[in-house]
Amino acid sequence: MLKVAVLGAGRIGQIHAANVAANARAELIVVADPVEAAASSTALKLNCEYSTDPYEAIGRSDIDAVVIGTPTDTHVPLTLAALAVGKAVLCEKPLDLDQSKANAAIVEIEKSGKPFMLAFNRRFDPSASEIKRAIEAGEVGDVRQVVITSRDPSPPPADYIQRSGGIFRDMLIHDFDMARWLLGEDPVEVFAVGNCLVDANISSLGDFDTTMVILRTASGKQCHINTCRHASYGHDQRIEVFGSAGMLQNGHIRPHTVHRFTDGTTDAQAPLLHFFLERYKQAYELELDAFLRSVESGTDMPVNANDGRKALALAEAALRSIETRAGVAVD
Numbered sequence: 147m148l149k150v151a152v153l154g155a156g157r158i159g160q161i162h163a164a165n166v167a168a169n170a171r172a173e174l175i176v177v178a179d180p181v182e183a184a185a186s187s188t189a190l191k192l193n194c195e196y197s198t199d200p201y202e203a204i205g206r207s208d209i210d211a212v213v214i215g216t217p218t219d220t221h222v223p224l225t226l227a228a229l230a231v232g233k234a235v236l237c238e239k240p241l242d243l244d245q246s247k248a249n250a251a252i253v254e255i256e257k258s259g260k261p262f263m264l265a266f267n268r269r270f271d272p273s274a275s276e277i278k279r280a281i282e283a284g285e286v287g288d289v290r291q292v293v294i295t296s297r298d299p300s301p302p303p304a305d306y307i308q309r310s311g312g313i314f315r316d317m318l319i320h321d322f323d324m325a326r327w328l329l330g331e332d333p334v335e336v337f338a339v340g341n342c343l344v345d346a347n348i349s350s351l352g353d354f355d356t357t358m359v360i361l362r363t364a365s366g367k368q369c370h371i372n373t374c375r376h377a378s379y380g381h382d383q384r385i386e387v388f389g390s391a392g393m394l395q396n397g398h399i400r401p402h403t404v405h406r407f408t409d410g411t412t413d414a415q416a417p418l419l420h421f422f423l424e425r426y427k428q429a430y431e432l433e434l435d436a437f438l439r440s441v442e443s444g445t446d447m448p449v450n451a452n453d454g455r456k457a458l459a460l461a462e463a464a465l466r467s468i469e470t471r472a473g474v475a476v477d
């Protein structure tokens with residue numbers, strides 16, 4: 147069993163820690179968070195040790211792998227410290243908000259030769275991986291268009307928006323990765339529009355809450371991503387892939403399958419799962435399992451640092467497209 151340290155005991159760190167504790171390939175040894183109450187309460191729940199010093203946890207000789215679920219600006223230093231002492235790393239997205247810092251870190255990560263995976267969890271969602279499998283099996287022929295809808299139930303607080311790097315680097319980063327993965331080619335041109343239709347405060351922070359992006363690959367495949375920080379009906383996550391021989395679509399996941407027929411409505415179903423922690427519960431479990439399997443077997447990680455770099459480059463291009471009101475070539 148791989149012995150694991152989880153760094154960060156916030157929203158995502160708690161998910162990762164619980165998944166490590168529940169995974170038969172791993173043993174959760176320690177949870178580290180500078181906020182002692184966060185570290186100790188997670189450790190108590192999951193029956194492991196805790197530390198308030200992430201570097202102490204990284205340096206322990208009984209740790210094989212480190213899962214990083216800390217704020218984005220700590221991802222690079224924690225990753226490099228862990229790789230330097232020979233630990234395998236699963237790091238939350240994005241690697242960094244600054245493209246040049248992320249690129250410099252990727253050079254170091256690749257030089258280390260140690261296993262590193264970036265946590266683009268949506269690739270491990272069973273519906274997304276079935277769509278990918280069907281594309282690769284040729285079930286829809288040549289892919290022509292990918293349409294991704296990604297709407298959150300409600301915007302995050304202003305202090306989160308301020309630190310997030312903006313909607314493209316924070317939220318659409320998942321959709322950019324999904325687009326690349328499903329198109330099977332890297333986009334070479336990006337057209338984007340962004341507005342604030344949900345909350346004017348988001349505009350005053352220099353960000354957008356409602357966006358549409360079009361990506362085009364060198365061979366002419368197209369992808370349309372539409373996102374909003376607020377959807378009154380819950381976490382709206384849909385993918386459609388249209389090809390020369392057919393179309394693939396995923397559906398919504400609901401807490402149960404009951405359909406209601408009354409005098410006021412027909413075919414009414416339960417609301418969508420509320421947000422990402424519920425909607426992608428299984429994806430986080432499968433993501434961790436894929437990481438642990440790659441570490442165990444010494445095989446390539448299913449998502450690497452370069453995938454992070456390419457998604458970030460699309461985010462930067464989308465921002466430039468809004469600034470210039472024109473299509474932007476991807477660096």
Ligand SMILES: NC(=O)c1ccc[n+]([C@@H]2O[C@H](COP(=O)([O-])OP(=O)(O)OC[C@H]3O[C@@H](n4cnc5c(N)ncnc54)[C@H](O)[C@@H]3O)[C@@H](O)[C@H]2O)c1
Pocket residue numbers: 153154155156157158159178179180181184200215216217218220238239240265266267422
């Ligand atoms: N893949 C996904 O679906 C997904 C979802 C949410 C967040 N994220 C990413 O995960 C990261 C964390 O987001 P969150 O929403 O859990 O944040 P959060 O604020 O809820 O939690 C972060 C935790 O890290 C702790 N922390 C701060 N500095 C630390 C350090 N140096 N070492 C250890 N712990 C430290 C904080 O005290 C806090 O408890 C962000 O990079 C975010 O982009 C990814």
